Amino acid sequence: MKQRVLKVHPQDNVMVALTDLEAGETILDEGAQYQLLDAIPAKHKFALVDLPKGAEVTMYGVMVGKTEANVPAGSLLTTANLKHAVKEFRTGARRTDWLKPDVSKWHTRTFRGYHRQDGSVGTANYWLVIPMVFCENRNLEVLQEALVNSLGYGRNKNYLSQAQQLIELYSAGSSIEQILQADLQYGIGQQPALRLFPNVDGIKFLPHAGGCGGTRQDAQALCGLLAGYITHSNVAGATVLSLGCQHAQVSMLEEEIHKRTSLFNKPLYILEQQEVGSETQMLAEAIKKTFVGLIQANETERRPAPLSKLCVGLECGGSDGFSGISANPAIGYTSDLLVALGGTVILSEFPELCGVEQNLIDRCLEQEDAERFSYLMKTYQERAVAVGSGFDMNPSPGNIKDGLITDAIKSAGAAKKGGSSPVVAVLDYPEKVTKPGLNLLCTPGNDVESTTAEVASGANIVLFTTGLGTPTGNPVAPVVKIATNTKLYDKMRDIIDINAGTITEGEETIQHAGERILDYIIAVASGEEVVAAVRLGQDDFIPWKRGVSL
Known part of the structure; x- marks a missing residue:
């Protein structure tokens, strides 16, 4: 039977609905039984135990909010009964050991790239x-x-011919209704x-x-x-x-x-x-x-060039309630594979790391980087609060509608893109990456500002997960779009490259998806695959003026 719910971490007191659930249903999961008091839309969460007002809500093993009212077991978590809240963080003892994935199948792999005199490819x-x-x-x-x-x-594909078709319909006396119902065809204009x-x-x-x-x-x-x-x-x-x-x-x-x-x-x-x-x-x-x-x-x-010459930016936009359990952890595993191969990855979007600071601080190899990350997060939040905002205001209406109802929930899932490897450096905008491994780069959560910055820091490919769909690209680096759910992948095939919805549907593991993504990266890096953003000319470029941008 297809899995219908998911408890992401053993310590969690909420569960994610993988499909629409009806009020009154009895949910069985790993020997436990839960009676639903509300209908739970797919991607949303329900309480596993009675949560009194002011109780901590835990997901991904971290606190992602506090209840604003009593929330009985089996109830839907909403913006009315759950508010953003996170744990305090501090620099201190760090844990930088990690279990490297097996990369033996890629040790001799190469990609075909353009070699530069400074050693980059x-x-x-x-x-x-x-x-x-x-x-x-x-x-x-x-x-x-x-x-x-x-x-x-x-x-080749242009829309000028569609305007010409409308001109011809209007000139022929067609009504407004006929024009609206017209099936306009893509035109092949003058061949380039x-x-x-x-x-x-x-x-x-x-x-x-x-x-x-x-x-x-x-x-x-x-x-x-x-x-x-x-x-x-x-x-x-x-x-x-x-x-x-x-x-x-x-x-x-x-x-x-x-x-x-x-x-x-x-x-x-x-x-x-x-x-x-x-x-x-x-x-x-x-x-x-x-x-x-x-x-x-x-x-x-x-x-030919070794895979260690790859520098991959990690990005998400138009996220949904599946982002943190499918596409994000999948590229997190890809990230770990690349680091184990000597490559470089960049995790940015600091407003979307709110609530997981302690985990990232503990993973910093150097105390100086732990302190710098702490400082950048605190000052960014203070600047946002000073103008009447804050990280708690980060989720967009689309995020909330699709299950990301607090910034802490969004952040805990977004951080999964960084895998589990140690943090080798913390960079402030617009610094350049100089160390292989996982780098943290201070940017806004704004998709284009962040992607623009990651590429400026050295990313020669960007992995971009999305649950709602987005046309974001970059002028010089291929942006690989990865759907968190199959419904999106089927609906927007023209702008999406890879489907990670197979994970929530039980068709493949996070590890298998991560390996599949790495193989695709190698093909893109070699010019063998052309991503949708490149085909469609999606050349988004927005510099960040260091004001408050979430």
Whole structure:
């Protein structure tokens, strides 16, 4: 019989419904019997024992809230009877031993990547066009229009033909009802040119709203982020457009590049509009230099590289009540496999680590990192509270509807992405990863801000779990979308790459799913698999201005 409920941890006093349960049902689980007083929707939780008002609620073996009213055994936990609450945390004795998974089957595996002079290896090969300030965004649009389609980087599938179909229907006298009911077809417009540079995966443009008008700290952080992309293993070189008078100066960018690598030798063309003069002249120069850069980038070809050269970002967005029991622990096992192979993983989204701080502090190899993580979490929370918010306000309406009713529940499940390996470093935004192993990176929980930051820190692939569906991608790193449930996977196959709903359906173990994901990563890293976010051109890029973003 298919499993209908799950007690995640032996110490838990709540249970997760894996399918819709009706009020009055008797639930049997491992010899125990529970009478349901309420209907329990799939992904939601019910109390296993009577919980008086003020009682601690435990899930994943940690406190995830306190009751606001008496909650009898068999009752549904809701936002009305459960509020966010977590244990205090402190630095102290640490436990950094861990049971490494068996990685013998991958010891001799390689992926085919782009080798850079600093020793890193890319999973892709892109050319970047970057503005130092938002004033240059329009010039980026001009360059994009001039270069992308003509060099063979346009997309076949377009929606212009659908607009044309509607124009034809309207012109023929169709009614509004007929237009609304029309079955519009994807059109294949003008076929893009064949790629002139087959070893270059694309030209990526990174427009943003920063560079001036904020604080000098904002400008420094932006330059650090942009330097992270320019020096990234998936990037062959860059064209940089500067106005000249903005806070984010070119000298600041060059300083940040040097911080990240002393071996920087990629083509880097910087044009300053106030120095060059006319816009026409600057754009002509930018087109020429970008074209020359592409010629240079095309000289690099894929070659075998050890799996230790993989740096994987761990992300979740549009999470649901299954995230913490299927996709997140699955990529947590993938994370452990990569660490055991000498690779690097990045766990971010600090607002979504609220309540599991002690576990992560205890896993820090160095006392200095334990203290830094504690400091970053506390100051982040204090800043949120100072503007009338707090980590407790983090779950979105979609999260709550699908079973994540407190930030602590969401966080305890989100932290599963980091597996069980020791924490080798704690980084503040937008620092670069320098140590193999599990790294913690301070970012918001905002999907795009966090993914943008993980890639700037060095992630050459991102694993992104979702229970509700999201079109998030990144300009330079493949973002692998992993569904927490089969219903989502079947519904949104165009944007989802992997189904982890097989775990809650009892078809495979977390370990097997984690191994399956690692095999997929290797194929993506070698250019053998193209993820949905790349096919669809989902190039999301949002720098974080160090304000309060949950």
